[in-house]
Amino acid sequence: MSELIQSPMMDMSRSLSGQVVTTKFDKILGWARKYSLFQYPFVTACCGMEYMATACSHYDIDRFGAAFARFSPRQADVIWVVGTISHKIAPVLKTIYDQTADPKWVVSFGACASCGGPYDNYATVQGIDTIIPVDVYIAGCPPRPEAVLDGLLKLQDLIQNQKHDW
Amino acid sequence: MSKFPEHIAIEKSHPTAVLDWHDRFGDRTLIVDGKQIVDVITLLRDSFGYNMLVDLTAVDYFPRRPRFEVVYHFLNVDSHARLRVKVQLEESHPHIASIISLYPIADWLEREAWDMFGIKFDGHTNMKRLLLYESFEGHPLRKDYPKTKRQPLIGPQN
């Protein structure tokens, strides 16, 4: 709750002796959304191995409120694009993005998804941001689990501070 | 180095089939006339027990002539003998008979060779691309296909 209490309108709550917290509606919406991320892992390649490692008990992504992988885009908030996107799979990725219900965010996981990585050739899309909008990029080939968790925290920051539709 | 038994047996029944042979690096290799490839491989499978087609691929030796080579790797799982058979193909309309009736796995491997090199396999009923998509033009593993020539289905061109 610390983010809420830092809100500029906090002064008022003192007079209400800690019973009531006032904040902006956007803030509380962001706070609620960032800790209940349902993710859709769009796993294609080697980065998926590190995604698995992050999701399992060693690194435990569950601690950050983003454990639940939903394999239907209609139930997901975050699309993790994990691995190389070839031209053959690109239309599928686009469809999945379109199917995801708002609000939605996209994390580009690893060098390949972000910019094509080691593959600069006829088969590979040079970064998924040529197809769909991306919110957070995670660098690495593959990124270490720590980097993935850092990327998740960055995404949560972004969600906390953005404007929400309601 | 003397001829290996497969070579002698093929010569006996198909005198013009084997064009050349070598065993550099210990890999026994026969270079075979493309028109008789099915007969040769049938003989190898039935008389020498090469029951596994380990790999089928092609190589583009541009600008050498003949330009393409189709390479078969066989393995006898029981006696652990290996044999490589190669066929050279000309640049204009490269084609060769399919061996799908002998080894079912040739289905996908031949489709891949078509996809990557544009080599037609006569008698293959489903000559579609395997790894790329139908609207892709050209054959990327040919030496004259530029590495970064992209043909995206969606998104910006190059």
Place this chain on the structure above:
Amino acid sequence: MSNTDHLPTLDAAVPTYEPEFQQKEMLLNIGPAHPAMHGIIRIQTKLEGELIVESDVEIGYLHRAFEKSCEESTWNQAIIYTDRLNYVSAAINNVGYCMAVEKLLGIELPPRGQYIRTLLCEISRIGDHLTCVGASAMELGGFTVFLYMIKGREYCWELIEEYCGARVTTMATRVGGVPHDLPEGWLDKCLWVIKEVREILAECDILLTNNRIFVERMENVGLMPAEKAIAWGWTGPCLRGSGVAYDVRKDFPYLVYDQLDWEVPVGRRGDNLDRYLVRMEEMEQSCRIIEQCVAKIPGGPINCDNKRVTLPDKKDTYGNIEGLMNHFKLIMYGHGIRVPEGEVYFPVEGGNGELGFYIVSHPDEHSKDGCNDRAWRVRCRPPCLPMVACLPEIINDYMIADIVPTFGSVNMIGGELDR
């Protein structure tokens, strides 16, 4: 009892209606983005009720031009692309590629280098099998097993990371050697990891092998007779599950496998359960191999002594002019390792079966010495392609739910399937 004959019956009011159940076949598309398809592959099935009568597999969604990329990079640069073939056991790919190039160059590693490579291969193999078994158990509802096995894989990867600095994409070998010697205390850690892995295997064995749900879903599903498996080009644990004791490590020994004592497990029927049991036993055998390697590993040099292939020591590179020149010659564009013209095929036993590299060295028009600093053609014989090509044969005539264990036991890895 009152007489109701004069009252109208319902039959008169409602026209008789015989419900017509659909007898038609139904098409069902699974994938490419589907949780049970590890990686991306598309299976189109024709169903009759829940029975699969026909199916078709489409691959290529992860085609990223491995072979073309290798042709355009130098001999050592191409190793990074081999990492990404079977990314669960990357070190085996590195070893396979490097040994193929070494065969072309006609050089051989000193014993310590060979032992290091063997150790890396076997650790990777354990990681590979753990992932495969764990993932297929998870898909059948055994999530605990998945967590346990990934824990084991994590230990293996930490070992690999300690050696080469990366967990997944290892680049653990170079042409003509390995990048560096083993870190201090690494061998002891190896033994500790083996101990942990054995514990995990014992636990998972209890959780799975006697678990009725698991066994009944695996047993007699996805049957593959030996003869057919060979004709389809199967190798590795899947072929051994069908009862053929073909293992490249035994039948075409490379590295130091022929100096060690280990066995090749085989199955009897060739169903999913056999493939699972073979994988479990192979992990045990790999543990044995690692133990023996740790006990036997000799001292001495790790790289072959050939200045035209191996990079000099860093202290020579920075310390004297010969070392500097040597380094420069090997790295500079257009020089590099000069490999003579020729073609080789070199198989190693990958996680999924025979991983072969067919490498052609052929001088291009700029070459003056008939050699080349890059490969003309690198062909990887993907071990899991035959199994995936054959997938319709082992899922047709089974229930749709049986796709999951069968596909899991095939252990498709997108990177090496599509390259």
